[in-house]
Amino acid sequence: MLDDFLIRAALAGVGVAIAAAPLGCFVVWRRMAYFGEATAHAAILGVALSLALSMSIFAGTLFAALVMALLITGLTQRSYAMDTLLGVVAHSSLAVGLVAVSLMEGVRVDLMGYLFGDILAVSRGDLAVIWLGAAAVCALVLWRWSALLTATLNPDLATASGIDPRREQLIFTLALAVTVAVAIKVVGVLLIVALLIIPAAAARPFSRTPEVMAAIAMLIGISAALGGLRLSYLYDTPTGPTIVCMLAGAFLVANLRALFQTANRA
Template identity: 75%
Template sequence: MLDDFMVRATLAGVGTALAAAPLGCFVVWRRMAYFGDATAHAAILGVALSLALSLPVFAGAMVVALVMATVVALLSGRGYAMDTLLGVMAHSALAFGLVAVSFLTNVRIDIMAYLFGDILAVSRGDLAVIWGGAALVLALVGWRWSALLVSTLNPDLARAAGIDPRREQLVLTLSLAIVVAVAIKVVGVLLITALLIIPAATARPFSRTPEIMAGLASVVGVAAAWGGLRLSYSFDTPTGPTIVCVVAVMFCLSSIVAALREGVSRRRTSGSA
């Protein structure tokens, strides 16, 4: 069954979506979109180092993403605004990564595949990495779910309950680095943040609890991966960007439905009054 490249691509998209969606909820709640973008951009430097040292791309991307997140955490609050610091780090890492790739004269590399993904070229080994990473992220988030929620909602309350917010931030950072590393093959470093944020934002208007939001975000992410892959195959369009286009349309539709529902609710309230 895994000899069919479309089956492998579908499994890769589903695995990435399942890992990214619950984590994306915390990115949305904590307003860490730029942090995710910076971590993803840094992954290109990890790709270059992996190829230069003949190491697995997953390992290099994850290590550099973790280093990036650690540096940002150490430098934050030391005279730099967070958005300025993330902007400098994100674009600097991407630029250094692209320059480093240009020096790899003995290695043939399709840089566009790393920037925008190449899900149709996913191998069995890539599938094992993607699903292994997804399982690890889901295990980490599930294990620390309550502590992550409390530290996200109120760090002071978390400390009073014996929870260290910095430790939970480290868990979130590690999970984010893993997602970035496994998603490179599917949507590329320039579109990873979209797969993190948009499913969570799409699910938010219809979620009464954090758990429901995470579940709906996973459904949205999986549907976008499957739909984008099919549309890309039918219309011969770039697969990674097509997946993001599908989830963006889903977000627009959810926003329209949420606005209409709110309008109806207001009219009912005013009518009963």
């Protein structure tokens, strides 16, 4: 079955959607969309590091994303404004990574694939990495769900309950770095944040509890991945952007539905 590239692509999209959905909810709740973008952009530096040291792309992107996320977390505890720092880090890391990759001699690099993803080129090895990473992220989030949620909603309450908000931030950062590393093959660094944020944002109008929101976000992400892959195959469009267009459509439908319901109650 895995000899079919479309089957591998579908499984890759589903795996990334499963990992991204619960994390995306925390990104939305914490209002950290730009933090996720800066971490994702740092993945290009990881690609350059991987090519320079002849190591796994996953290992390089995971290392770079994790270091960048920890650096940002540390600097924001000082005198730097969050939006300013993230703006500098996000665009600088992307630019430096692109320049570093372009300067490498004797190495053929598909920059468009890293920027926008190349889900149709997913191999069996890539698929194994994606699903192992997704399983690790889901296990980590399930294990720390209550603590992460408490630290997100009320850090003071978390501290009073014996939960260290900084530790939970570190766990969230680790899970986000793993998700970025496994998603780079599917949607690329420029679209990873869309896969994190849009399913969660689309699920919000339908959700009464955090758990329901995470579950609905997962279903939206999976549906968009499969639907975008199908439309891309039928109409010969770029697969990563097509998946994001499906997510944007889901967000629009969800909010129009919520708007109509509010109007009917009025």
